[in-house]
Amino acid sequence: MTITKPIALVSSKDENAWHKGRRSGVTKTDVVRLISGGIRTKQQIYAEKQGEGRFHGNQHTERGHVLEPVVLEWVERSLGIPESGTLYAHGENRRHLATPDAYEWVDGEGALVEIKTHSGSWATGVPLKILRDIYWQAYVLGAGYAALAHWEVDEEGQPLTIEPELIEIPLDADETARLIAAADDYLAWVDAGRPEFDEAGVPLEIRELIARNVAAKAEIDETDRLIREFIAAEPERAEKGLKLNVPEGSLSFTVSTSSEFDKAAWMKASPDAYAAWEAAQKDYRKPKQRTSLRIAPPAAEEPAQIKEAA
Structure with missing residues (x-):
């Protein structure tokens, strides 16, 4: 310099x-x-x-x-x-x-x-x-x-x-x-007059929060990848799990087994009951509302914009 x-x-x-x-x-x-x-x-x-x-x-x-x-x-x-x-x-x-x-x-x-x-x-x-x-x-x-x-x-x-x-x-x-x-x-x-919004009306604070979230997620994803590579390098770790304590903190990787409903097996063993269940799924419905928030890096360079969801 x-x-x-x-x-x-x-x-x-x-x-x-x-x-x-x-x-x-x-x-x-x-x-x-x-x-x-x-x-x-x-x-x-x-x-x-x-x-x-x-x-x-x-x-x-x-x-x-x-x-x-x-x-x-x-x-x-x-x-x-x-x-x-x-x-x-x-x-x-x-x-x-x-x-x-x-x-x-x-x-x-x-x-x-x-x-x-x-x-x-x-x-x-x-x-x-x-x-x-x-x-x-x-x-x-x-x-x-x-x-x-x-x-x-x-x-x-x-x-x-x-x-x-x-x-x-x-x-x-x-x-x-x-x-x-x-x-x-x-x-x-x-x-620039100390703006609080960008040209598209997006609050600058929201843009900053999105950028920080994307950066943090990228760091978490990279951390997860490197740790899983470390675990996979030893078959015993991958099969039985790992507990690691170091001055910087601790790491725990666990392996567990559970059961889940096998819909294909039920359909094969009780086709009539399965058909009745499928019909009920269509006949007995009620409206349900839910929200979803997803933050992701930009797919390509493009100007800021606010669009109503489809």
């Missing part, structure tokens, strides 16, 4: 101007929600940008206000990367925004450090949300170097180690591209 020098817009010290600047585009806070959200997420983010339901902080943000300045000082001493707090726009996409914790532009590229204090161990890895925060900021800020300085705290908000831990974060071009696509999709929706 090409490195582009960002454009400095406003300092977060001017809180009103900073909030106004953030409302004009997409920030890391927005994009990590947009990448997994739909039309309702877009609506919520837009409403928040108009000042409705703005987040005013909690005990975790208060903890950050106390400890993050200490971490910022540590980062500057350790890496020479100073505190920032400036709202930047991407050099070519002016509505793609980021306010880095620690940042500088040196020798044609940016150096970025994200600051986080948290309770609970990250021994198994940095949470995906935090990684996406960093990927987005690195893209906006043209960062060739990105790192996370984090400090684990106890329930009382006290650090568990003498110093924070610094982790260099390798950038992920594919995940960054997904974030950019989610941001552009939101901005296109805003520019």
Whole structure:
């Protein structure tokens, strides 16, 4: 991905101007929600940008206000990367925004450090949300170097180690591209007047739900196929069943035998009784209504439409 020098817009010290600047585009806070959200997420983010339901902080943000300045000082001493707090726009996409914790532009590229204090161990890895925060900021800020300085705290908000831990974060071009696509999709929706329906009158939320259902079903079908292949590879498993427990969960495949009514045998053994039953099926009928809902992938590329069932 090409490195582009960002454009400095406003300092977060001017809180009103900073909030106004953030409302004009997409920030890391927005994009990590947009990448997994739909039309309702877009609506919520837009409403928040108009000042409705703005987040005013909690005990975790208060903890950050106390400890993050200490971490910022540590980062500057350790890496020479100073505190920032400036709202930047991407050099070519002016509505793609980021306010880095620690940042500088040196020798044609940016150096970025994200600051986080948290309770609970990250021994198994940095949470995906935090990684996406960093990927987005690195893209906006043209960062060739990105790192996370984090400090684990106890329930009382006290650090568990003498110093924070610094982790260099390798950038992920594919995940960054997904974030950019989610941001552009939101901005296109805003520019289009924030529609709730497509051109054919189909609610966008319904289209999103159909798409998610189709994707989920395809994943379930593929999972089922692979598991059945694993079971069929051993005749004993296929005949007797299988119970499997692994750290990720459990799997149970059972084989059972039952009986069912043999209509052909009855017709052969008692033709008169069968004929009477068949006649009754035609003579004694009553109306019955039922509904059926089927969601399937498109058979071919075609525009959205609403058709009455035949």
